Amino acid sequence: MVAAVFAGASVVTGLGAEPQRARQGAPPRDVAVPRRPAAPVAPKLRLTAERAQAFVDAAMRRLDYLPGEVIVKFRPFVSASRQQRALNALRGRPDVRDLEWHGSIAVARDRTQPNAHILAQQLSEQPEVAYAEPNYIGRVEPRSADRLLPIEGASGSLPRPAGAPNDVDYAAYQWNFSLLNMPAAWDIQPGARPDIIVAVVDTGITAAAGSQTFRIWTGSGFEDVSMSFTVNGDLPASRLVAARDFSFLDPGGPVLDMDGHGTHVSGTIGESTNNTALLAGMAYNARIMPIKVCNGYWEIMIARAQSGITGFAPGNVGGCLYSDMAEGIYYAANNGAKVMNISIGGPGSSTALRDALSYAVSQGVFVSISMGNDYLTTNEVSYPARYGQDIEGVMAVGAVGKTLSRAYYSSTGPHCEIAAPGGDGLVGGGADAGFVWQSTLFTPDQFPSMIRPRFDRYQKVGYQGTSMAAPHVAGLAALLAAQSPSISAANIERIIRATAQDLGAPGKDDSFGHGLIQPRTALFGHGIRR
Numbered sequence: 001m002v003a004a005v006f007a008g009a010s011v012v013t014g015l016g017a018e019p020q021r022a023r024q025g026a027p028p029r030d031v032a033v034p035r036r037p038a039a040p041v042a043p044k045l046r047l048t049a050e051r052a053q054a055f056v057d058a059a060m061r062r063l064d065y066l067p068g069e070v071i072v073k074f075r076p077f078v079s080a081s082r083q084q085r086a087l088n089a090l091r092g093r094p095d096v097r098d099l100e101w102h103g104s105i106a107v108a109r110d111r112t113q114p115n116a117h118i119l120a121q122q123l124s125e126q127p128e129v130a131y132a133e134p135n136y137i138g139r140v141e142p143r144s145a146d147r148l149l150p151i152e153g154a155s156g157s158l159p160r161p162a163g164a165p166n167d168v169d170y171a172a173y174q175w176n177f178s179l180l181n182m183p184a185a186w187d188i189q190p191g192a193r194p195d196i197i198v199a200v201v202d203t204g205i206t207a208a209a210g211s212q213t214f215r216i217w218t219g220s221g222f223e224d225v226s227m228s229f230t231v232n233g234d235l236p237a238s239r240l241v242a243a244r245d246f247s248f249l250d251p252g253g254p255v256l257d258m259d260g261h262g263t264h265v266s267g268t269i270g271e272s273t274n275n276t277a278l279l280a281g282m283a284y285n286a287r288i289m290p291i292k293v294c295n296g297y298w299e300i301m302i303a304r305a306q307s308g309i310t311g312f313a314p315g316n317v318g319g320c321l322y323s324d325m326a327e328g329i330y331y332a333a334n335n336g337a338k339v340m341n342i343s344i345g346g347p348g349s350s351t352a353l354r355d356a357l358s359y360a361v362s363q364g365v366f367v368s369i370s371m372g373n374d375y376l377t378t379n380e381v382s383y384p385a386r387y388g389q390d391i392e393g394v395m396a397v398g399a400v401g402k403t404l405s406r407a408y409y410s411s412t413g414p415h416c417e418i419a420a421p422g423g424d425g426l427v428g429g430g431a432d433a434g435f436v437w438q439s440t441l442f443t444p445d446q447f448p449s450m451i452r453p454r455f456d457r458y459q460k461v462g463y464q465g466t467s468m469a470a471p472h473v474a475g476l477a478a479l480l481a482a483q484s485p486s487i488s489a490a491n492i493e494r495i496i497r498a499t500a501q502d503l504g505a506p507g508k509d510d511s512f513g514h515g516l517i518q519p520r521t522a523l524f525g526h527g528i529r530r
Contacts, residue, residue: 393489423464
C-alpha cells in the first residue's frame with residue numbers, strides 16, 4: 001500500500017449577528033435564539049474577471065503575452081498629465097488613473113488593441129516613456145505530464161545509507177541528494193539557519209490552514225464551494241515568513257498554492273529533515289518566503305465566476321505575468337531574502353525583469369533560475385534565465401538525470417551556467433522513474449475534472465524539469481550563506497562555479513554550464529571573499 005500524508009484542514013465558519021426579535025411573540029430573553037450562519041464571504045480577489053478572461057484568450061490563441069496589456073516605465077519626474085499624453089497615443093486612450101502600478105513600473109491596458117507588441121511599440125515612441133513591453137506570460141510546468149504519485153511498494157524499501165537522514169522515503173526516492181552526496185555536505189553545514197530566508201517566486205505555498213469559499217462554475221450553474229487548505233506538514237507554517245500574493249488575492253489575504261509546483265520547489269530547498277517523515281530538503285533549517293506570482297486553472301475559474309462567466313476554462317490556462325514577477329522580486333529583496341528561486345520561464349526579453357534581478361543582487365540576494373524545458377521543440381531562450389550570464393549573483397540552471405547526462409528536455413545555450421538534478425525519467429520506469437520527489441499537493445485533487453477541488457492533502461510526488469534543478473542550486477546557496485553570513489551574491493556564484501564537477505565538453509559548455517554542483521566541496525569555503 002502506498003504511504004501517504006493526509007493533513008487535515010480546520011474549517012472556519014462565519015456566523016452572522018443574532019437575529020432581531022419579532023415585535024410580537026418574541027421569545028423570553030433567557031431562551032437561546034439559534035444563530036443563523038451568514039452567507040459565506042469569499043476573499044477579495046486581485047485577479048479580475050477581465051484579466052482572467054484575457055488569460056483564457058491567450059491560451060486559446062496560443063499567445064505568449066496577455067492580450068491588450070503592456071508594462072510601461074515612464075521617465076523620471078514625468079507628471080500624471082504627461083503620462084496621460086503618452087497614453088493618448090493608443091487607440092483606446094486609457095485613463096492614467098487606471099494604470100496598475102507595480103513599484104516604479106505600471107501596467108497599461110487597451111482592449112481595443114489586443115496585440116501587445118503594437119501597444120508597446122506605440123508607447124515606446126513617446127518621449128515620456130523609458131520603455132514599454134508586452135506583459136509576457138511565464139510558465140512553471142515541469143515536462144509534460146510528469147507529476148507521478150508513488151509506485152506501490154517502493155516506499156521505505158531500501159536500507160538507509162550511512163549518514164543519511166531518517167526520513168522514511170529518502171533512500172528509496174531521493175537519488176538526487178545521493179548524487180550530490182548531501183549527507184557529507186550536511187556534516188559541514190547542517191541545513192543552514194533560521195535567519196537565512198529563501199524566497200520562492202512561484203505558484204505560492206499555502207501559509208495558513210482553513211477553508212475558503214469561492215464561487216465557481218460546476219457545469220450546470222454557479223456554486224459557492226468551500227475549499228479546504230492546509231499547510232504542508234513537512235514544511236510547517238513556523239518556517240514560512242513574509243508570504244505575499246501578487247497575482248490572485250489581495251495582498252492582505254492568505255497565500256494559497258492551488259497547483260503544487262511552488263510547494264514542490266520549496267521542498268527541495270527546505271523540506272523538514274530527520275523527522276522520520278517522507279522526504280528531506282537541502283537547507284532544512286532555513287525559512288521560506290512564499291511569493292505567489294502565478295495563476296492556474298482554479299484561480300482563473302474562480303475569477304471568471306465573479307462576473308458570471310459560464311463554462312470551463314482550457315486546462316492549460318494561466319501562467320505568471322512578468323509584471324507580477326518583477327514586483328515579487330522587489331518585495332523579496334526588500335524583506336529579508338538572502339536567496340531567491342525562480343522556476344519560471346517565458347519567451348520574451350524584459351527590461352522590467354532584468355532591472356528587478358539587478359536590484360535583488362544589489363541588495364545581496366543570490367538568484368537561481370530554471371533554464372527551460374524546450375530542447376526537443378524550439379530550444380528557445382527562456383527569460384529571466386537569459387540574464388544569468390549578464391548579472392553576477394544570478395545563475396541559469398540546466399538539468400541532469402541519474403546518469404549525469406543532460407536531461408532530454410533541458411534547454412541549452414551560452415547562458416547556461418550550472419547544472420543540478422532535475423530528473424530524466426519516463427512514466428512507469430521503476431520505483432522512482434528518475435523523477436525528483438518532494439512532498440506537495442496530492443495531484444488528483446486539483447485536476448480540472450474534479451469540478452470541486454481540495455487543497456488539504458499532501459503526498460510525495462515526482463516532477464521533472466529544470467524547475468526541479470534550480471531549487472538544488474538555491475538550497476546550496478542557502479547553505480553557503482549560513483556558512484558565511486556576509487558573503488555576497490556574486491561570491492556565492494563564484495564558489496558554485498569554481499567547485500562544480502565538469503560535465504560534457506571540457507570547460508563551460510551550453511548544456512551543463514560549468515558543470516554539476518558539488519555541495520560538500522563548495523562548503524569547504526575555498527575562495528570566499530568577503
